[in-house]
Amino acid sequence: MTVAIDSDKLMGFVFKAVDEVGATLNAALVVMGDRLGFYQSLADHGPTTPAELAERTNTDQHYTREWLNAQAAGGFVEYDASTGRYTLPPEQTVAMTDPNSPAYLPGFFQIALGTVQHTTETIEAARSGAGVGWHEHTSDVHVGCERFFRPSYNANLLPSWLPALDGVVAKLERGAKVADIGCGHGASTVLMAEAFPKSRFTGSDYHQASIETARQRAAGLGERVTFEVAAANQFSGSGYDLVTTFDALHDMGDPVGAAKHVREALAPDGTWLLVEPMAxxxxxxxxxxxGRAYYGFSTLLCTPASLSQPVGLALGTQAGPARIQDVTTAAGFSRFRTVAQTPFNLVFEVRP
Structure with missing residues (x-):
């Protein structure tokens, strides 16, 4: 059967593909600019020539010239042909240089670049149905993940997400027992511990290297914060007033088993704060x-991570509220509601 080809549509797709290749390469260019201080230098000094950027960052002018041109072609910086200078606009300055802004993006590019570095392994896993564990990825995945999500936690956890939970802030202020499951580098754990000095916090993650980093981050908080290497269905302790899980449930091989363990570890009137990707x-x-970005991460990072663990349920990064609620219901929870959302996250209150 012969299918008529619309040549205009074909060329439109070709040029879309060209844009896609440029975007793929730009992930590496953003990480390059972040690590070499290019964005910060542009933010600090305003309109800049390639020679000036090279001098200020102690790099080679050939690289700064090509990097600036690529950034200009992609709309990350602006180019003035009359002066030969490049400017980082104020909006991009916030997004690329302010780690305290919820719009901060370098970590997003870093985790993306780290993820695609293991494409060969993921292709082989797709053939066999095996998985690729979180621990098997480059540190760009682990560091980039925290750098991407931490600004959102900083902006939303204390002023919005915790207050949306019924009675939880009052408990934390009086002194509560809290478990942070799948805590990674401990950004969320430390943030809560600093805000509620009367409460006690235990963070856990199956990834040894992440826990070592978390312990370093919590230095100075004393015995109020402890970290342990433990799978989500094996973390220690009981009688928790609050359990939190940030952007981790869908990565777990056995989310139902983890949810059952949370149910058992909670106090009778306890609360599970469950944060998942927007879907x-x-x-x-x-x-x-x-959704496109998250489906990409799901294919190359999150689903392989789940498949690498026992059960391997592979919820997927875009599981959605109904499937997340099904997990909590199967674990014995009876109350589930959405209490907040951002462009990147959904926030659920789960109770016995």
Whole structure:
């Protein structure tokens, strides 16, 4: 059967593909600019020539010239042909240089670049149905993940997400017992511990290297914060007033088993704060830029991570509220509600 080809549509797709290749390369260029201080230098000094950027960052002018041109072509910086200078606009300055802004993006590019470095292993895993563990990835994945999510936690956890939970802030102020499951580098654990000095916090993660970093980050907080290497269905302790899980449930091999363990570890009136990536319940709900990025991470990072663990349920990064609620219901929880959301996250309150 012969299918007529619309040549205009074909060339439109070709040029879309060209843009995609440029975007793929730009992930590496952003990490390069972040690590070499290019963005910060542009933010500090305003309109800059390649020679000036090279001098200020102690790099080679050939590289700064090509990097600036690539950034200008992609709309990350602006180029003035009359002066030969490049400027980082104020909005991009916030997004690329301010780690305290919820719009801070270098970590997003870093985790993306780290993720694609293991594409060969993921392709082989797809053939066999095996997984690729979180611990098997480059540190760019682990560091980039924290750098991407931490600004959102800083902006939302204390002023918005915790207050949205019924009675939880009052408990934390009086002195509560808290477990942070899948804590990674401990950004969320430390943030809560600093805000609520009367409470006690235990962070856990199966990744040894992440726990070592978390312990370093918590130095100075004393015995109020402890960290342990433990899978999500094996963390220690009981009688917790609050359990938190940030952007980790969908990565777990056995999320139902983890949820059951949370149910057992909670106090009778305890609360589980469950934060997951923004997603709708149907594929068509997620056919947008955020969904596209998350489906990419799901294919190359999160689903392989789940498949590398016992059970290997592979919820996927875009599981959606209904599937997350099914997990909590199967674990014995009876109350589930969405209490907040951001462009990148959904926040759930789960109770016995």
């Amino acid at each position: 709708g319940d149907h594929v068509e709900d997620n056919l947008n830029p955020v």
